[in-house]
Amino acid sequence: MGEHALLSASSSHRWLLCTPSAVLERSREDKSSNAAAEGTAAHELSEHKLREFLKIKTIRPVSKYDSSELEYYTDAYVGFACELISEAYARSSDPVILVEQRVDFSHFVPEGFGTADLMAVSDKKMEILDLKYGKGVQVSADDNPQLRLYALGALAMYDYLYDIESVRMTICQPRLDNYSSCEMSVSELLHWAENELKPKAQLAIKGEGEFCTGEHCRFCKVRATCRARADRNFELIKLDFQKPALLTDEELIEVLSRVDELKRWASDVWAYAEEEAIAGRKCWDGYKVVQGRSSRKYTDEAAIAEAAIAAGFKEEDIYSVSLLGITAMEALMGKKLFNETLGDLIAKPEGKPTFVVGTDKRKEYNAAMEAFGE
Structure with a gap:
C-alpha cells in the first residue's frame, strides 16, 4: 500500500466541505475493494503505455484484471493523453512531461501531497490530466479541488522555470466516455488557494470546523456512524410516512x-x-449472524465433462456457447470497426420514463408529445 496524506487530494472534495471529517476518518482502516484494485491496474497499465510513448524504460505490469476491456479503455486514455502531450510540444520546444508524478502542496495544505497521473508543463499553459477508471459516478473537472491541488504542487515545482499563465485541468473517464476540462488562470488558482483552501485546511488538520452532510458523504469512512449525518436523516424520518x-x-x-x-x-x-x-466485535440486540444460502458449483470442470461423456452424453449436450455481449464485442473489435460492421444490427430501444431530480441533464419527457408522435 502507498503512503497517504491525511488531507489528501483525492478526498479534498470532502474535507473542504466537512472539515472535521479527515481526522475522524483517520480512526478507520482503508479497505480494499475490487473496483479500487481494478482502478490501480488501469493506472499501472496506462503508466506503462505512456512511458512507452515517451521512450522511457518500462516493464509491462501483469494483473488479474488484464482483459480486452482494460486494453481498450487504457488505450482510449493514453490516446487522449498523447494528444495533450503533442499540444505541449507545439507550444514549447522543451516541455516537461511527467507520468505518475508525486507533487507537494504542503505550502497550502499541512503535510499535503498527492500523485498526478500526467503533467505537461510548458510556456503559457500547464496541463493536469487525471484518469478515473470507475464507471459508477461521473466526475467533472469544474471546481474540482483534487485537480487544483495537483496544479498547485506542479506550480511549486516549475513556475520558476516557465512563464505559466494558465492551467488546464482535465478528467478522463473512458468507461463513461467522459472528458471534462476546466481552465483557470494561475492568479485565480492562487487566490482560491490563499482565501479558501488554506483556511479550511488549517481547520481540517486539527479536526475543527462545522460538520456538513451531503453527496460528499458517499465515500467517507465514518459515514455509517456519523452523528451529523444521522441527525440530518432523522429529521426526515420524523415525517409521517404512514399517511402520505x-x-x-x-x-x-x-x-x-x-x-x-x-x-x-x-x-x-x-x-x-x-x-x-460477522467479525465478532459486537452483538446487536434483536439481530444475529446466520449461515447464508449458497449455490452449487463445479470443483473441476474438466473432470465433470470427462465423467459426463463417459456416462454417454455428447459434448454438444453438455456445452453451450453464447455470443459476446455488446460491450465486450465493442472492446474486442474497437469502436470504429464495431460501428462499421455491426452498427446497423444494433438496436437501442427508448428507455422507460424515469423520475429524476430537476438538475438531470436529460431532456424532459412529455407523455402527450410521445403519444402524438406515435
Missing part, C-alpha cells in the same frame, strides 16, 4: 430531495453493523 396523503406538496418535495441520501445512509448503517457482527 396528509403531507403537503412542500413536505413531499422535501422527502423526494432527500430520499436517495436516506436510502444510502440506511444501507451504510446496515453494512457497518453486519461487518462488526
Whole structure:
C-alpha cells in the first residue's frame, strides 16, 4: 500500500466541505475493494503505455484484471493523453512531461501531497490530466479541488522555470466516455488557494470546523456512524410516512430531495453493523449472524465433462456457447470497426420514463408529445 496524506487530494472534495471529517476518518482502516484494485491496474497499465510513448524504460505490469476491456479503455486514455502531450510540444520546444508524478502542496495544505497521473508543463499553459477508471459516478473537472491541488504542487515545482499563465485541468473517464476540462488562470488558482483552501485546511488538520452532510458523504469512512449525518436523516424520518396523503406538496418535495441520501445512509448503517457482527466485535440486540444460502458449483470442470461423456452424453449436450455481449464485442473489435460492421444490427430501444431530480441533464419527457408522435 502507498503512503497517504491525511488531507489528501483525492478526498479534498470532502474535507473542504466537512472539515472535521479527515481526522475522524483517520480512526478507520482503508479497505480494499475490487473496483479500487481494478482502478490501480488501469493506472499501472496506462503508466506503462505512456512511458512507452515517451521512450522511457518500462516493464509491462501483469494483473488479474488484464482483459480486452482494460486494453481498450487504457488505450482510449493514453490516446487522449498523447494528444495533450503533442499540444505541449507545439507550444514549447522543451516541455516537461511527467507520468505518475508525486507533487507537494504542503505550502497550502499541512503535510499535503498527492500523485498526478500526467503533467505537461510548458510556456503559457500547464496541463493536469487525471484518469478515473470507475464507471459508477461521473466526475467533472469544474471546481474540482483534487485537480487544483495537483496544479498547485506542479506550480511549486516549475513556475520558476516557465512563464505559466494558465492551467488546464482535465478528467478522463473512458468507461463513461467522459472528458471534462476546466481552465483557470494561475492568479485565480492562487487566490482560491490563499482565501479558501488554506483556511479550511488549517481547520481540517486539527479536526475543527462545522460538520456538513451531503453527496460528499458517499465515500467517507465514518459515514455509517456519523452523528451529523444521522441527525440530518432523522429529521426526515420524523415525517409521517404512514399517511402520505396528509403531507403537503412542500413536505413531499422535501422527502423526494432527500430520499436517495436516506436510502444510502440506511444501507451504510446496515453494512457497518453486519461487518462488526460477522467479525465478532459486537452483538446487536434483536439481530444475529446466520449461515447464508449458497449455490452449487463445479470443483473441476474438466473432470465433470470427462465423467459426463463417459456416462454417454455428447459434448454438444453438455456445452453451450453464447455470443459476446455488446460491450465486450465493442472492446474486442474497437469502436470504429464495431460501428462499421455491426452498427446497423444494433438496436437501442427508448428507455422507460424515469423520475429524476430537476438538475438531470436529460431532456424532459412529455407523455402527450410521445403519444402524438406515435
